[in-house]
Amino acid sequence: MDRKLWTRIFSKYGRTETIDFYNNFKEALDFEIISEPSEGLVMMKTREHAKNSLFYMGEVLITETKIRHGSTVGTGLVKGSDNELSEAMAFIDLSFKLDKFTAELNDILKSLKNIEANDIAEKTEKILQTKVSFEMMND
Template identity: 80%
Template sequence: MHRKEWTRIFTKYGRSEALDFYNRFKGSLEFDIISEPEEGLVMVKTREHARNTLFYMGEVLVTESKIRHGSTVGLGLVKGTDPGLSEAMAFIDLSFKLDKFTAELNDILKSLKDIEAKSIAGRTEKILQTKVSFDMMND
């Protein structure tokens, strides 16, 4: 699974699962902390389609942490102020890069994908309830 996808799933639907995974397995893998969780600002870049140019839309507050095992570095970058989740995401990134605990992570991600599917289905149902039937309006 690609980093972008699992990061999105954990940050949107699995904060508690990420923290539980980190607390359960952090003693099983030796790592050094490169940088403690710290807040920063990231510029958000977007494309203007009329001129096909890039411009910076604004800034987003993020929390970033880095850990290392040997020469492999794990990065945790989350939106907002959340040092615990940032550390957990760095550990998960390091675990995926080292191919450690992947069976456990894949099980967690599978359950989170089910939660995501239910959430999307619920939102879709709400949207479809407000849909206007134009055929009925002509009667």
């Protein structure tokens, strides 16, 4: 599973599902917390398209948690101040790396992808309602 994809979907559309998954399965996997949820700042890199160069737009507040099972480390990094979500995302990362609970995670991801598709469709519909018809303006 593509980490960038599932991280975006879980953090944007599935906060409650992520935390519920963590609370339901954390007892089934023996892990230790390497670093408790802690807040920090990360520089946000952006591409300026006119010159095709990268620059740092500013800083973003993040919450990061690291957990370990054996030699495998799971990292949870979320935007904003959200200790619960960060810890749950670290557990999900660890689960994917260990190939544990993947059926349950894929079911959750499937339902969250449907929510994302509906959200995108609604936003697209709102944008299309404001679209100007230049042919009608000439009449």
